[in-house]
Amino acid sequence: MAAERLQTFLEKIRAELDQVVEFWLKHSHDRQHGGFFTCLGREGQVYDELKYVWLQGRQVWMYCRLYRTVERFRRPEILEAAVAGGEFLRSHAWAPPMDGRQKCAFCLTRDGRAVKVQRTIFSECFYVMAMDELARVTGKEEHQREAERVMDLIVHWVRVDPSGLGRPEMPGDAPVNQMAVPMMLLCLAEQLTAERVVLGEKYRELGQWCVQQILQHVQRDGAAILEMVSTEGKELPGCQGRHQNPGHALEAGWFLLQYAARHGDEGLKKTAVEKFVRLPFETGWDAAHGGLFYFQDVDGLCPTQLEWSMKLWWPHCEALIAFLMAYSVTGDPALLDSFTRVYDYTFSHFPDEKHGEWFGYLTQQGAVSLDFKGGPFKGFFHVPRCLYMCECLLDGLLGRPRAL
Numbered sequence: 001m002a003a004e005r006l007q008t009f010l011e012k013i014r015a016e017l018d019q020v021v022e023f024w025l026k027h028s029h030d031r032q033h034g035g036f037f038t039c040l041g042r043e044g045q046v047y048d049e050l051k052y053v054w055l056q057g058r059q060v061w062m063y064c065r066l067y068r069t070v071e072r073f074r075r076p077e078i079l080e081a082a083v084a085g086g087e088f089l090r091s092h093a094w095a096p097p098m099d100g101r102q103k104c105a106f107c108l109t110r111d112g113r114a115v116k117v118q119r120t121i122f123s124e125c126f127y128v129m130a131m132d133e134l135a136r137v138t139g140k141e142e143h144q145r146e147a148e149r150v151m152d153l154i155v156h157w158v159r160v161d162p163s164g165l166g167r168p169e170m171p172g173d174a175p176v177n178q179m180a181v182p183m184m185l186l187c188l189a190e191q192l193t194a195e196r197v198v199l200g201e202k203y204r205e206l207g208q209w210c211v212q213q214i215l216q217h218v219q220r221d222g223a224a225i226l227e228m229v230s231t232e233g234k235e236l237p238g239c240q241g242r243h244q245n246p247g248h249a250l251e252a253g254w255f256l257l258q259y260a261a262r263h264g265d266e267g268l269k270k271t272a273v274e275k276f277v278r279l280p281f282e283t284g285w286d287a288a289h290g291g292l293f294y295f296q297d298v299d300g301l302c303p304t305q306l307e308w309s310m311k312l313w314w315p316h317c318e319a320l321i322a323f324l325m326a327y328s329v330t331g332d333p334a335l336l337d338s339f340t341r342v343y344d345y346t347f348s349h350f351p352d353e354k355h356g357e358w359f360g361y362l363t364q365q366g367a368v369s370l371d372f373k374g375g376p377f378k379g380f381f382h383v384p385r386c387l388y389m390c391e392c393l394l395d396g397l398l399g400r401p402r403a404l
Helices: 002-027 053-069 076-092 122-138 141-159 180-193 197-202 204-215 238-242 246-263 266-284 313-330 333-349 382-397
Strands: 046-048 114-116 176-178 228-230 368-370
Touching: 002 076, 002 333, 002 382, 053 076, 053 122, 053 382, 076 122, 122 141, 122 180, 141 180, 176 180, 180 197, 180 204, 180 246, 197 204, 204 246, 228 238, 246 266, 246 313, 266 313, 266 333, 313 333, 313 382
Parallel strands: none
Antiparallel strands: 176 228
16 A cells, blocks of 8 residues: 555656746746746746846756756756856856955846845855756866865855854844754755765764754754754744744754765664654644644744744645655654645645646645745745655655665
């Protein structure tokens, strides 16, 4: 019975991935200036020409990963788009220096002029992912060197000198351990070191540091995952300290599972499954309407974020990966049941059967709130990455092992 369920999941997910790829191939390419349009309406029409650097990097990475690892996507137009997107990034992603500081822009005009810079690391992080995966496809060392150069810059900002981000220090703004930062660095370390012995040694300590930073977010005697803690790993006061993000916790869960598998760490595998997969799902699932809440307050107070009760595409994508990966490494049928629960909600609410791709933003009750397919935060990444990884995991479970 399990094999039949898995085969049914696989056929649906593979078909869904094919149509999502076709949607972005058809609508997102800017053949005049390079790069990708990401602000796409329900039918794929471009409603804003701004180009968001982190979404440009994500799309380059996703195209390259599909081209490199999935035979049916080894198509010239995918490689050509990835290479063109990578060149657009290298030519335009870096904003004019401010006070001698080098930063990627957050968004660009259609022809590549910087519009806005954020005081975070995330544009640079997805730039690194793009350059590294592009290097793996093209074999060009210049892309790999560029990935490593920017990676080292990011690590310096995070661990040595955050002033490079250009964020002014305020007397009441104490530094915090925000889970998104070590999560992202762990993802980058895994990206850069896969099948590279020398870089594996270079970033070994960084990976260990990231894992320990993430584990600090297990709080309240293991009963909660908190999004932000102090740099000493203690709970913070107020709304900031009570803030929970179920999608991030689940994403961290499968990041930790990948790391544990690579390093043979059985203790970390157990922690990842129990604390970062099962726990945020149990506390983050909406019992009344189904789906995962976007944000929560650990004490059950009303979160201050206006969108807290909405159901967004990406937490459900992360949950699908996390539960399927956890099932693949443990064989626990309860984890497959939880995957099925998320799968049923996700595939009955987010895909647009008429025009393709997925809606991203639903009300708490599951109605479509915003019907565009791409915007400043939703691009060609979470949906295809989820479908791609689930396809790989399902193939493995059905006796056809594939590298992720």
